[in-house]
Structure formats: C-alpha cells, structure tokens
Amino acid sequence: MTISNPVLTGFYADPSMIRVGDTYYIANSTFEWWPGVTLHQSKDLANWQPVASPLNSITKLDMKGNPSSGGIWAPDLSYADGLFWLIYTDVKVVNGAFKDCTNYLITAPSIEGPWSDPYRLDGVGFDASLFHDDDGRKYLVQQTWDYREWHHPFNGITLTELNTETMKLMPETARRIWAGTAVKVTEGPHIYKKDGYYYLFAAEGGTMWEHQESVARSRTLDADSFEVMPNNPFIGNYVTPESYLQKQGHGALVDTPSGEWYYASLTGRPLHDATEPVHGTRGWCPLGRETSIQKVEWDEDGWPYVVGGPAGQRYVPEPVDAIATEPEQHNIEDDFTSTELEIGWNTLRVPFDETMGTVGDGALTLYGQGSLCNLFELSLVARRWRAFQFTATTCVEFNPSTYMQMAGLTNYYADMFWSWAYISWDEERQTRVIDVAQNDRNVYTTFLRENAVAIPEDVTKVWLRSKTDGITYRYEYSFDGEDWQPLGPALDSRKLSDEYVQQTYGGFFTGAFVGMAAVDLAGYRTPARFTEFSYIEDAAE
Template identity: 45%
Template sequence: MQITNPILPGFHPDPSILRVGDDFYIAVSTFEWFPGVQIYHSRDLLHWELLTYPLTRDSQLQMIGNINSGGVWASCLSYSDGVFYLLFTDVKSRKGAFKDTHNYVVTAEKITGPWSEPIYLNSSGFDPSLFHDEDGKKWMINMIWDHRKRKNSFAGIALQQISSEENKLVGPVWNIFSGTELGATEAPHLYKKDGYYYLMTAEGGTSYDHAVTMARAESITGPYQLDPGNPILTSDKSKRDELQKAGHGSLVETQSGEWYLAHLCARPVTDNKCILGRETGLQKCYWTDDGWLRVDGGPNPQWQVPGPDLEMAPVEGESNHDDFQEKELKRYWNALRQPFSEDWLSLKERDGYLRLKGGESLNSLHRQSLVARRLESFHLSAETAVDFQPETFQQMAGLIVYYDTDDYVYLRISQDEQLGKCLGILHTKHGIYDELLPEDIPLPEKVLSYLRVEIHRENLQFSYSLDQKTWKTIGPVVDISHLADDATELNSLRFTGTFVGMCCQDLSGRKHVADFHHFIYTEQDI
C-alpha cells in the first residue's frame, strides 16, 4: 500500500507519534482551540481517525484571554508501564522579547481517558518532551527561551529528571544541545537505540526553512555528536508546489521493525500562503550501517510513501452532515478558548438544533460563541441553516470562515433600523474591518435562512437561499489568502489554520440566541 501525504490534512501541526502494541497514535497541537490536543488513531499508518481530546476541562486548560496562536503548543505523547503521558505547553504571551510558556503533564491509563488534572513542570521554554529510559528514570526535555538582546533566543535544550514519586522535576538542569547553524532549535525528542541516545530537534524556524536535525551521545547528558547528514528532512524551497515547511519530526517503529517519521508540513496556495495551516505528513526511514537515521528519498519529503508491512485497517469517519440530533457535538467541532458548556451552547433547549447564545465580538480573546471545524481541503462547500431573529444591530449570527481575531470572512444576519432583518458580509484582513456589500440584503422574518460558502483554493464565494433550492450568490469573490500562517508586513508568523463554522454575537449583552438546523461540509475533487 502507498501512503499519500499529508496524512492529516488541514491544521494538524507538531505531530507526536506513538505505538502501543498494534495501535498507533498521533497527538497534534490545538493552540487557542478547545478541546486541547487532538489524538488520532490508526492500525496501519494509512487510515487515521480522530479518537479523543485529553484536555476537555477548564481545570486542565484555562485559555480565556490567551493570545492568537497561543494556548496549547507542541505536545508529546508517550507510554510507560501501563500509563499514557501527555506533556504540553500553555502559551500565555509571545509578544516582543518575552514568552510566557507553562509546561504541564497529564496522565491516563486509557488513551480515551479519563485524563488527570495537570501537574505543573516548568516555564523555561516550550515544546516539552518526556523520555522513559531503560533503567526506569524519566527525563523531560524542552527548548530554552532567552529574551535577552544579543543572545540566541533559542538557547538550547534543557534536560531534567522527573520524579514519579514526587510528580515534579528534580535534580540539576543540563543544557545538552545548542543546535546547528540552522538555528531556532526546538521540538526535542529523545530515543535510545543500540547504546546511543538520539536527540531529534526541529530547526530553521517553522516556516520555509524548517528542518529536522539529529545528534547522538553515549550518555543522556551528552556530549551530543551532530549527524553529518543534517538536516535529515527539509523541503525543497525551489519547488513550491510540493510539501513545504517540513520539520518538527517524531519517530516510531512498527511491530515488524520498520521506521517512520511523522512531521509537520504545509501546502501553499498562492504567494506562499498556506490557508489550511501546518499539516502532518509521514516519511519512511531507515538506519545506516554507521547508525544514523535517513529518510527514504530524502532529505526532501515525498508525496507518496511506501506503507508498512501491516494489514489494511480502514476506518469510518464521522458524518460530515451534522443534523444536531445527538446529545453531544461531533468530535470535529471546536470552540475558541473555552469548553462547550450550557451557558453559551445547547443541543437540548431546542430539539434538532444547535443553539448558540450571543457572545462577545469576533475580536474577543475571551468568550466567543463560535463553533467551527478545520478546512481539510482546498476545494469544498459548507452549508448551514439558521433561525435567528435579531432585535438590534448589535446582534449577529451566521456562517464564518475564520483564521483568528485579525482575519475572517463572515456571512452574518443582523438587524438594521431601516432594512429590518438583513444579511451582509463582514471582512477583517490583518485586523482591518470592512463590510463587503454597499447595502445589506433584507430578509423575511421568522423563516430559516440558508447560508453557503464555496472555497476553491484562495477564492471564496458566499450564497444564500430561503428554501434550500434556489440559491443566490452574495458579494464578490473574496481572496482569502490572508487566512494563513504566513507572516506579512502587518502580521507576525502565526501557527493555526482556517476553520469554517457557526457563530453568534450579542454586543448588547443580552445573549440573544441563534438556532442552527444543520451543518453540511462537502469536499470536492478537482
């Protein structure tokens, strides 16, 4: 069988891959989106399903007020002696010279939970990783952040022992690796093979210079010898139509002794903009006679990768047609910075509808009433129907395509003093607000409004209907290439991806409700 990359399309960065018995798992970062950390499952490395989220409670993850592209950074999933461990960073600030990066660990006896309350570890940097040594000792590593001018901000890889009895870091801190000339040394993972400790790191920054590098040592504290073939994985920047930004790797061995590297990658649509965000790819690897890891066909990532010697294990994903008849939301739905709770969302108050209670504005870093799912294709449509009867222009609800508080496109229903209930398009680009219609379109009262978006790479077109049969386009074709990770003159580098979903605002504070009848997400083969 052949594996086609990316194996997890759309916003699925910083993969941490793990095998336990015949089961493979990948944990990916979720940043400001709740629940925290997605864990995917496979039995053949080809077919993957979203299995669970370990961080589902306020007590585990408090992100109200977290900055855009803050929250849960690179997690590390590991397993030892019947227990799953998940280390993660909650990033509170990354503005200017400083980063407030708090590292925690949660545990569970089953991958599906229940997961424990978090134990605080340190705040010296981000990308924490846990290594279980053969002698029973457990070691945490993370990159060290240095805010000082004239210093290397990526100041090396810290190593410290974790006491299982005391549930805390103990003993001295070693800086075991200062990186290569590529710089921006982060995302450390430790492995042990044939008497060597192997340190895998990401370097070059998480954009187009991204790479995976290796070093090894006979002692866990070093000194570490650089792999003469570094980087072992990096993208060919001259071929922008191929997998780009390859880096941030994590290694797994199959039951039959085959080796695979899960890694971050991205696919630009235009002008080096990646609207889907940073994705997860998989490369087959081998070890050289002198004990270094190499990527098949590398160092550049391959679109098609030979699959492992395992039996095919297809999975049946959740339906992309959600009629909101179930007691809980489907697993692909996410919220911004807060858990799903009855104070802003309900599947019970009106049978067959998702009710959203109007929250704060789309600029808010606190309590938005927004439910969305990742874009996982360059060609798709999404449709919803909403029963919404606004009483003031401060009340809005509708269909949104969203990157963060600075960049979104919103087909929204509201109220106007002259027009009454009306439909219009709000557009924010790099934080600059705009309205894309010269005048909003009046809508009849007390009927369902059907809203649709079609996306083809960087081009977006909205339409609407009053009967779900006759559709009218609304507004211009919108260039959404600004809904992307990539830095601009106005935006620093960002780390998430584009979502599509439903939202409701009530800037008067009355929590006026919007009821959504369904949501249909359809990917197109073009």
C-alpha cells in the same frame, strides 16, 4: 498499499507519534482551539481515526484570554509503565521578547482515559517531551527560551530529570544537552535510544519555508555532549520549492512491530497565485500545517535518513505488517440531534457550555456574546478546513432587533483575520438583512452596507453557505435551501494562512476553520438557532 501524504489534512501541526502494540497514536497541537490536543489512532499509518481529546475540562486547561496562536504548543505523547503520558504547554504570550508558558503532565491507563489531573512542571521553554530511559529514569526535554534581547531567543535544548514519586522536576539536574546548529530556532526535541546511542531529533529554522528536522546523538545525556549528524537536515524542503510537500520537520520517530521505521512530520501544501513565482513567494497554506509520514532507514554509520531523500515523498509504502484501518470521514452532515458536540467541532479557548449555547433536539443554539475579535466571551463553533475545495452550508433562525446583534457562517483564522456572512438588523429599512464582512488585520470592512439583502418578514429560516475553490472563496444565501444567490465579493483564502498572518503578527501557527457564530454586542444574549450544518469536499480534489 501506500500512505498518501498528508495523512492528516488541515491544521494538524507538530505531530507526536508513538506505537503501543499494533496501534499507532498521534497527538497534535491545537493552540487556542478547544478541546486542547487532538488524538488519532491507526494500525496501518495511512488511515487515522479520531480519539476524544484528553484535555476536556477547565481543570486541565484554561485558555480564556489567551492570544491567538497561544495555548497548546507541541504536545508530546509517550507510553511507559502501563500508562500513556502526555506533556503539553500552555503559552500565554506570543508577541515580543517573552513567551510566558507552563508545561504540564497528565497520565492515563488508556488512550480514552481517564486522564489524571495535571502536574505542573516548569516554564523553561515550550515544545517539551518526556524521555523514558531504559533504567527507569525519566527526563523532560525542551526548547529553552531566552528573553534577553542580546541573546538568540532559542537557547538550545534543556534536559531535566523528573521525580516520578512526586511528579516534580529536579531543577538541580537541568543542563543544556545541545545548542543546535547554525540554522538556529532549535525546538521540538524528542530523544530515542538505539544501539547504545541517544538520538536527539529537533526542529530548526522556524515554522515557515526554512523549517527542517535536525539530528544529533550521544552516548550519554551529559551537558553539550551531542554530535551533529553530518548530512543534516534529516528532512526539510528549503531547497525543494517545487515539492508537493513543504515545511517538513518537527515530528516523531516510530518503529513497527516488524522492525521498520517511520517518521511523522508537520508539512504544508502551498497554493500559488498565477502571478507569483514558486521560487520566490513560495505560496500560501490556508489549511495550515498538516501531518505527513515518511519511511526511514539507517545508514552503516548508524544515522537515520528519509527514504527518497530529505524532501520526503507524497506516496510512501505502508508497513509490511499494516492492519487495515477505516479512513476518517471528512464530509459531515450534522442535524444536531446529539446532546453533545461530536468530535471535530471546536470552540475557542473554553469548552462549549450553557454560557455559549445548547445542542440537541435538532438544533445548535448559540447565545450572542462578544465579537469574533473577543478573547474572552465568544460563541463560535467551527471545523477545520480539510481540503482546498469544499462547500460548507448551514441553516439559521435568528431575529435581531438591533445592528449590534449578528449571527451567521464564518471562515476564521484568528481574532484579527476572519470573514463571515451574517444576519443582522437594518434600522433604516426596519428589516432583517444579510451582509458579508471581513476583518483583515483588524481593519473591518462591510461589503454590502445599504445594499444588504433584505429578508422577507415571512421567512423564518435563512441558509448560508461558503464555497471554497483554492485561492478564493465566496458566500451565498438562500431562503429555501435550494435556490442560491451570490452574496458579496470573492474573498482571498490567503488572508486565512500562516504566511499572511506572520507579516504583521507573532502568532501564526494554526489554519482556517469554518463554522457558526452569534454576536450580541448589546449584551442581551440573543439566541441564534442553527438547525443543520454540512461540510462536503469536492470529489475531484
């Protein structure tokens, strides 16, 4: 039996993995997407089932107005004293010298909850984790952000003791325990204790192709006491541009009940244009940063290493004590009979509520709010791209009375980077029409314009679908759900990737989504009724 990487496909970055008994859990970053923090569980490390998010109310997370790629950065899941502990960061600024953020802590007796109200900890830096020492003391370990323009912004790893009676940090105990290596951009720290050593695992090199994981260790938790592993990086793909997995780093270590070791890492799988050099451009990852798992062993000097080398492997042996787990089903057909959105659906910054719409009785009704550029009021419900080749289909009933009212199917990365096929109103022809538009770095382009497809007056339902085939995707429409017609040009999926966004914007950490949206710039909250949605991956992939 083998683990086939990545184990969590699509945008599942910054994995924090733990084991409790015979069950493994992974928590991932969600950034501006709601609900905050995704959870999965497994008993074999190969197949993972989703668990309801712990951040399910505004009291635990309020991201209204957060910039794209702000919000939840690198959560940390741990287990001690009969409780699950979750540290998460809410980042409010992503561009420029400052990274205003707040770190929070919540606990629960079970992975399903109930989770406590959050304890506010600090804002020293992001990517915080909680280390439970064997003497009962607990420490927050975090990246340290330095806004001063004459300093490097990543100022090493800070450790601060947590008072578990008050659930407050003791700032007088704060000290920098490791400055990082010359690779720089030291973040994502986790501490593990083994054979009398404190092992510090930390990501370095940034989130793109230079990304890696470095290791250091110390006999104490004193300031600047950690020595660097001589054969770093522990994992990384900077020197292996042709590897199937790229960007590996930023993750978490776990042992199995039988004493084996595994490491969960973020990774990326780049697409390549035929005209681009693999060793130069390196490619584009519209699926975002995913999660892989590698086998780990320890050398005679007590340092960890990835089996097969620091580039990692696509296929990895399962643990000898693995218990078979059912795989997660990516393909879905939702007819919206449930009165709650199922796990896998996401909104932006705030939870789905009556302001945004309603669900149940065979329809998802979205009330038109702001444009898809809006950071405060937006009616959008979407799912991650989980594969390079898939078809997403929806059926919508929508009766606009002005061009300011729109509803349809969107492929979305962030407020400045998205496209959609949508229904609106053509005041010249006095008819409903279907058009395609793209927002590319906030340059908005409508493709059909006066040639937008007119919808016959007797048509009440319009089917829209998106067919994604690697480097390109395109939209189609139908008036009966069977006879499909092309709609607009082929679009470039690279424009929905971290690699494209990072060229002009400081937040480039998520991935592509596909879903339904309704807009009413006139302010009348015109409803759009979506009666079905399907996401089907190409079986050949």
